[in-house]
Structures are given as C-alpha cells and as structure tokens.
Amino acid sequence: MLPPRILGLLVILLAVQGLCKPTKSTEDLDYEDDTPFEEEDEENEEEDENLGPVEAPPQILSQRISLRVKAGSTVILPCQVIHTENYAVAWMKDNKILYFEAQPHVEDSKRIVRLPNNSLAIYNASASDSSNDYKCSILRQPDSINLTHRLLVDPIREQSAASPPPQHSHKGIIRVMPSRRVEVNQGHTIKLGCETDTQPPPEIKWFIENKKVDGYDPDVILDGNYITIRKVNRSHSGLYQCLAEDGSKTPAMEAINVIVHYVPEIEVKRHIVHSGESIESEMTCIVSAYPEAIITWYKDGKEITHKKGSIVLHHGVMKGNKTKHVLKILHTSMQDFGEYECRAENSVGRDTKSITLTGVPSQARISGAEMTNNDAGIILKWHLESYSPIREYRLQYRRKGDEKWNVIQPEVKDGKGNQFTVEHPIEELQPGSYEAILTARNAFGWSVPSEPHMFTGDYPSEMAQKDGNSAAIQTPGILLALILVVLSCAFTSL
Ligand SMILES: *[C@@H]1O[C@H](CO)[C@@H](O)[C@H](O)[C@H]1NC(C)=O
Ligand SMILES: *[C@@H]1O[C@H](CO)[C@@H](O)[C@H](O)[C@H]1NC(C)=O
Ligand SMILES: *[C@@H]1O[C@H](CO)[C@@H](O)[C@H](O)[C@H]1NC(C)=O
Ligand SMILES: *[C@@H]1O[C@H](CO)[C@@H](O)[C@H](O)[C@H]1NC(C)=O
Ligand SMILES: *[C@@H]1O[C@H](CO)[C@@H](O)[C@H](O)[C@H]1NC(C)=O
Numbered sequence: 458m459l460p461p462r463i464l465g466l467l468v469i470l471l472a473v474q475g476l477c478k479p480t481k482s483t484e485d486l487d488y489e490d491d492t493p494f495e496e497e498d499e500e501n502e503e504e505d506e507n508l509g510p511v512e513a514p515p516q517i518l519s520q521r522i523s524l525r526v527k528a529g530s531t532v533i534l535p536c537q538v539i540h541t542e543n544y545a546v547a548w549m550k551d552n553k554i555l556y557f558e559a560q561p562h563v564e565d566s567k568r569i570v571r572l573p574n575n576s577l578a579i580y581n582a583s584a585s586d587s588s589n590d591y592k593c594s595i596l597r598q599p600d601s602i603n604l605t606h607r608l609l610v611d612p613i614r615e616q617s618a619a620s621p622p623p624q625h626s627h628k629g630i631i632r633v634m635p636s637r638r639v640e641v642n643q644g645h646t647i648k649l650g651c652e653t654d655t656q657p658p659p660e661i662k663w664f665i666e667n668k669k670v671d672g673y674d675p676d677v678i679l680d681g682n683y684i685t686i687r688k689v690n691r692s693h694s695g696l697y698q699c700l701a702e703d704g705s706k707t708p709a710m711e712a713i714n715v716i717v718h719y720v721p722e723i724e725v726k727r728h729i730v731h732s733g734e735s736i737e738s739e740m741t742c743i744v745s746a747y748p749e750a751i752i753t754w755y756k757d758g759k760e761i762t763h764k765k766g767s768i769v770l771h772h773g774v775m776k777g778n779k780t781k782h783v784l785k786i787l788h789t790s791m792q793d794f795g796e797y798e799c800r801a802e803n804s805v806g807r808d809t810k811s812i813t814l815t816g817v818p819s820q821a822r823i824s825g826a827e828m829t830n831n832d833a834g835i836i837l838k839w840h841l842e843s844y845s846p847i848r849e850y851r852l853q854y855r856r857k858g859d860e861k862w863n864v865i866q867p868e869v870k871d872g873k874g875n876q877f878t879v880e881h882p883i884e885e886l887q888p889g890s891y892e893a894i895l896t897a898r899n900a901f902g903w904s905v906p907s908e909p910h911m912f913t914g915d916y917p918s919e920m921a922q923k924d925g926n927s928a929a930i931q932t933p934g935i936l937l938a939l940i941l942v943v944l945s946c947a948f949t950s951l
Contacts, residue, residue, distance in 0.1 A: 632652045697713045725741070850868075
C-alpha cells in the first residue's frame with residue numbers, strides 16, 4: 458500500500474489532469490430525428506508510431522456464391538476477412554452502400570443485417586433483393602479488395618394468369634398509367650392516370666398518401682382519371698391511389714408509387730466551429746438526397762480522406778432520406794484552421810456548404826445586465842468560449858444618435874476551462890437608448906463582434922442630475938421601472 462499522503466497527492470494529480478483534458482470544441486447538436494451512430498473504434502485515435510513487424514495484408518477468405526431462393530427465405534452471404542484492423546469493410550449492392558462497417562445505410566436494417574462475423578443476412582427475401590452485384594469490400598487505397606455474390610429471389614407466384622379471376626374480383630378493372638412505379642427527376646412534369654373500360658364509367662377518386670386530393674398544391678392538377686404534377690419536387694413523392702367509385706362496397710383500387718429523385722440539400726447547423734490547438738474539432742453536414750448522395754470534404758480545394766490517428770470521417774443514416782456526415786480532426790493544429798467544404802452529389806445534382814474552423818474566440822453573448830450601486834450606470838455581462846487564453850476584450854458603446862463609440866477594455870479574468878465571462882460597468886449614462894458591442898482576442902485573433910446589446914438610460918431628466926443617489930431614494934418606483942426595462946432588454950437579447 459502507498460502511504461496516505463502520496464495517495465492523496467496522486468488523487469489531486471489525477472483530478473488536475475482531468476480538468477486539463479481538452480474539451481470537445483463543439484456543442485452536441487440536438488437533432489430530434491438523429492439516429493445514434495456508432496463511434497469508430499477507439500484505436501483510430503491512437504497514433505500508430507510503433508515500428509513493429511510489417512503488417513499482414515488484409516484478405517477475404519470466403520468464396521463467391523450464387524444463390525437462388527424463394528421469396529420469404531433467409532439468405533446469408535458470407536464475407537470472412539482477416540487483417541482488416543486498419544481498413545474499413547463495406548457491403549454494397551449494385552454499388553450502393555448497405556453497410557459501412559457496422560453502420561447501416563439501408564432503411565430496412567432490421568431485415569438486411571450485417572452479422573458480427575461480417576456475413577450479410579437478408580431475412581424474408583423478396584424479388585427486389587435480387588442482384589448480381591452484392592459486394593463485400595475491404596476499402597483499401599488505391600484498390601479495394603472485393604468479393605461479389607449473386608442472388609436471385611423467385612417471387613411467389615401470384616394466381617396464374619390462365620385461371621379465370623373470381624366473378625366478383627375487381628382485378629384488372631383499372632389500368633394505371635404509365636406504371637405502378639414512376640421515377641422522376643425533380644423539376645419535370647409527370648402525368649399519372651387510372652383508366653377503365655367498364656360501363657358506365659366509374660368515377661375515379663384520387664388519394665395521395667391516403668389523403669384525398671384537396672387542390673391545395675397549385676402544381677398538382679386533377680382532371681378526372683388523370684393527375685398532372687408540374688415542377689415535381691421531393692414533397693410530391695408518395696403513393697398515389699385511385700379508386701373506381703362504382704357504388705359497390707368494394708370498389709376497385711390501384712396505386713402508383715411516385716419516386717422523385719432530387720438534388721442533395723446540405724444543412725449545416727454550425728457554420729463557424731471554434732477550436733484550439735491539439736484538441737479535437739468536429740464539423741457536421743446533414744444531407745437530404747434521393748438517390749443517396751456521395752459526400753466529400755474539401756479544404757483549400759483538396760479532398761480530405763480518412764487518416765489513421767488524425768482524421769476520422771463518419772457517416773450515419775437518419776430518417777427521411779437524410780444522412781449525417783462528420784469530419785473529425787483529432788489533434789487540431791494551426792494548419793487545420795480555415796475554410797472547409799462538404800460537397801454532396803447524386804445523379805440529379807450537387808450542393809456545397811462551407812464551414813469555418815477557427816481558433817479565435819466565439820461571438821460573445823450577453824448574459825446579464827444590472828444597475829450599478831449609484832443607479833447611474835449599468836453592469837453588462839457577456840459569455841463566450843475560447844480554446845486558448847483571452848488576451849484582451851474591447852467593449853464599445855454609444856448612445857443612439859451619437860456617431861462616436863466609447864471604447865473601454867474590460868479586465869481579462871481566468872475562464873473556467875474554455876468558458877469565459879466578462880463583466881463591466883458603463884457609468885454616467887444619459888437619458889436615451891444605448892448599444893454596446895463586445896469583441897475578444899486570443900492568440901488567433903479577434904472574435905466576431907457580439908450582436909449589439911440595446912439598453913436604456915431612460916429616466917426622467919430631473920434624475921439625470923449628478924446626485925443620482927438621493928434622487929433614487931426619493932423615487933423608488935421609477936427606479937424599479939428602469940431596472941425592469943434594463944432586465945427585459947437583457948433577456949430579449951439572450
Ligand atoms: C456467420 O454467422 C452466421 C450466424 O451466426 C452463421 O450462420 C454463418 O455460418 C457464419 N458465417 C461464417 C463464414 O462463419
Ligand atoms: C415478408 O415480406 C413481405 C413483402 O415482401 C411482407 O408482406 C411480409 O409481411 C413479410 N413477412 C414477414 C414475416 O416479415
Ligand atoms: C472493387 O470495387 C470497387 C468499387 O466498386 C472498385 O472501384 C474496385 O476497382 C474493385 N476492385 C477490384 C480489384 O476489382
Ligand atoms: C414543392 O412544391 C410545392 C408546390 O409547388 C411547394 O409548396 C413546396 O414548397 C416545394 N417543396 C420543396 C421542398 O421545394
Ligand atoms: C426518400 O425519397 C424517395 C424519393 O423521393 C421517397 O419515395 C421516399 O419515401 C423517401 N423516404 C423517406 C423515408 O422519406
């Protein structure tokens with residue numbers, strides 16, 4: 458056992474180490490529809506500097522197979538790999554990613570499952586699972602190692618066309634036009650139809666996603682047996698059903714599935730990411746696209762790729778054709794600061810958004826305002842983040858209408874980790890409204906100026922005398938009102 462004094466010292470040392478640990482540079486984004494996605498293996502975060510034996514080449518041990526099964530069967534496609542510690546392994550079907558490592562890129566990831574031994578299991582297979590190109594791929598530069606399987610799923614025979622349909626069936630009454638499945642690119646015009654030969658002609662009623670067509674969308678034009686959609690966009694995707702109203706209890710119905718291919722749209726929640734040297738920086742793009750877009754990150758026109766121990770690229774699937782893409786720089790250095798770009802591209806088009814990674818302090822936000830003791834001034838309080846020590850603050854304020862700013866330098870106090878607060882009184886206010894702006898500087902430069910904070914020194918002119926103290930004692934009601942005005946200003950600007 459260690460003597461208690463040394464033990465105590467150790468505990469303190471550990472605690473201090475804990476405090477000094479770099480914090481993450483980004484707040485957690487809170488997307489409601491965010492599906493959790495798995496953290497990449499921790500081993501990626503370790504610098505691999507050991508000069509051990511040359512690593513064995515990665516390999517796929519399984520053999521290619523061709524399977525033919527009946528609809529409803531369970532299919533297991535094997536892909537046993539070795540020496541893939543430093544490589545990602547993906548499953549693809551027709552060159553579309555199904556699984557990237559253990560992360561699903563398929564919507565029905567309960568039915569199509571990547572097993573722990575890296576086999577791909579397909580439960581309740583259907584004809585649409587058929588493909589000559591199920592590929593298991595060890596993603597190695599410059600050329601991946603692939604294993605391709607073939608799968609043919611025989612659909613369950615519906616009633617053979619030869620046998621006569623039952624008398625009361627409505628099958629075949631409606632012919633859909635152009636087909637039961639319509640894929641269309643954004644911006645085009647499509648015409649859907651349900652045609653019948655029965656006499657007298659039944660009235661055709663249309664439903665979109667089980668809702669009666671209401672004529673609310675000016676681009677969806679209803680004309681009896683036909684629907685025309687002009688300037689198709691992604692909101693027009695869905696099931697279009699038509700019902701032949703013939704007065705019977707079981708009117709015939711048909712449906713057309715409209716699938717709109719649309720240009721990717723990138724959403725960035727944080728356009729400026731504040732970080733510092735040797736800490737982790739994280740940038741995120743959310744992409745909505747159909748078909749799924751391919752996302753690439755760029756800095757200064759150069760593509761960024763996964764780099765063991767320093768750069769991690771994450772992908773995650775979210776609801777509603779959205780994917781989440783994270784670029785992590787594990788140990789940020791000076792050269793990493795700058796403009797980043799995430800680019801999303803699919804067969805229809807592309808979108809690009811930029812994110813700035815910077816070491817300067819974040820934009821300060823007002824966090825409080827209160828009267829000074831002599832009631833002739835106001836104490837303003839700001840909050841900001843900086844991942845390196847603050848060197849100076851600059852507080853400027855002026856009365857509305859004045860051209861000149863008053864500039865003061867609030868004192869720099871130690872922050873708590875990367876969180877800093879600034880508090881400074883502004884004295885001798887005149888009646889009227891004021892605005893104040895705070896900027897902060899650290900080793901990397903000046904922050905963006907805070908949003909101007911409005912406050913008022915608006916009290917009756919007799920109180921604007923030098924002797925503010927005695928005036929305040931005589932008229933506490935007015936003072937209270939003044940405080941309320943100031944406070945309400947402070948909180949509306951939060
Ligand atoms: C992988 O695991 C599944 C389920 O446990 C099993 O059926 C299959 O045979 C395994 N494949 C290989 C190649 O070990
Ligand atoms: C299997 O898939 C078919 C459609 O392909 C579906 O109708 C059926 O309910 C599924 N069965 C199970 C057990 O999930
Ligand atoms: C493996 O598949 C990838 C992606 O489809 C392709 O780019 C690559 O050339 C293939 N590698 C080999 C050796 O066939
Ligand atoms: C799609 O088009 C409709 C009607 O023309 C419009 O109201 C809607 O905002 C569009 N949606 C998108 C995502 O562009
Ligand atoms: C994804 O987009 C396609 C085509 O626009 C659409 O058919 C499908 O319903 C969408 N999926 C989700 C989950 O919104």
